[in-house]
Amino acid sequence: MDSSLYANPSLYDAQYATLTRDGVFYAARARKVDGPVLELAAGTGRISEAILEAGASLVGIERSRPMIAIARRRLARFGGRGRFVQADFRRFALGRTFALAVCGFNSLSHAAPAEFAAALARIRVHVKEGGALVFDLPNPGPRNPGPFLRERFFDERVGEACEVWETLEAESDPRLWERVWEYRWASGRRARETMRRWEYSEREVRAALAAAGFRVDALAGDFTGGAFGGASLRQVWKVSPVGAAVNPEIGHAIAREAA
Numbered sequence: 426m427d428s429s430l431y432a433n434p435s436l437y438d439a440q441y442a443t444l445t446r447d448g449v450f451y452a453a454r455a456r457k458v459d460g461p462v463l464e465l466a467a468g469t470g471r472i473s474e475a476i477l478e479a480g481a482s483l484v485g486i487e488r489s490r491p492m493i494a495i496a497r498r499r500l501a502r503f504g505g506r507g508r509f510v511q512a513d514f515r516r517f518a519l520g521r522t523f524a525l526a527v528c529g530f531n532s533l534s535h536a537a538p539a540e541f542a543a544a545l546a547r548i549r550v551h552v553k554e555g556g557a558l559v560f561d562l563p564n565p566g567p568r569n570p571g572p573f574l575r576e577r578f579f580d581e582r583v584g585e586a587c588e589v590w591e592t593l594e595a596e597s598d599p600r601l602w603e604r605v606w607e608y609r610w611a612s613g614r615r616a617r618e619t620m621r622r623w624e625y626s627e628r629e630v631r632a633a634l635a636a637a638g639f640r641v642d643a644l645a646g647d648f649t650g651g652a653f654g655g656a657s658l659r660q661v662w663k664v665s666p667v668g669a670a671v672n673p674e675i676g677h678a679i680a681r682e683a684a
């Protein structure tokens with residue numbers, strides 16, 4: 426399990442209710458393309474909603490049943506313009522291609538090193554020639570073992586402020602971040618969730634993109650197009666399909682798909 430939070434979508438939505446910057450960014454990209462957008466790891470439809478509100482159609486892939494159930498309910502008002510498929514982005518096959526694929530909010534960092542390039546290759550199969558994949562990832566920085574106050578949000582469900590305290594768990598691989606989030610509501614109630622992610626350096630992401638058959642068009646350090654550097658908190662990538670996949674195993678998968 427990547428995160429116990431993905432089994433608790435109402436808490437997830439309460440925590441991220443005010444996060445809109447990334448949705449605005451992805452919706453702006455969706456406005457520029459014809460045809461439906463493919464969204465990987467659509468979750469409860471937070472970014473999907475911004476894309477649909479921008480007038481685009483969308484197919485969302487999401488693995489967690491509780492998360493996708495919320496997305497379907499929340500975005501039912503868009504009718505056939507928003508469709509959600511419960512699937513794993515490391516091994517899905519929709520049998521069609523898209524001019525734009527997006528994967529927001531660090532979601533690709535749930536793919537372990539052995540699966541990361543393969544997940545990108547799976548996505549590549551679904552991107553039209555001349556199309557693009559746009560995604561964001563965290564940029565690895567210094568580790569804080571915690572506990573520290575990670576974030577604070579107002580939980581509208583209960584009308585109370587809530588703090589999230591983070592502690593890092595054992596580090597079995599320097600790229601693996603296993604965290605425990607302790608939720609502390611103003612009333613004194615507490616809850617605990619876990620978050621498990623892999624963080625990849627710019628160099629590792631470039632190598633995986635090349636192996637999957639993507640060319641890098643742009644890398645920014647934030648959603649406003651700010652220059653990327655070692656101290657950036659984020660990696661925001663725009664990439665497009667190019668030639669054949671370099672990694673022979675991935676190449677075979679792509680050839681099979683195309684046949």
Ligand SMILES: C[S@@+](CC[C@H](N)C(=O)[O-])C[C@H]1O[C@@H](n2cnc3c(N)ncnc32)[C@H](O)[C@@H]1O
Pocket residue numbers: 427431441465466467468469470471472486487488489492512513514515529530531532535536
């Ligand atoms: C940080 S959430 C982002 C959700 C949504 N895009 C948002 O921005 O609110 C990451 C999502 O990735 C999904 N996920 C993780 N691994 C996945 C996989 N292999 N295939 C499909 N979805 C996956 C999780 O279930 C979760 O909903």
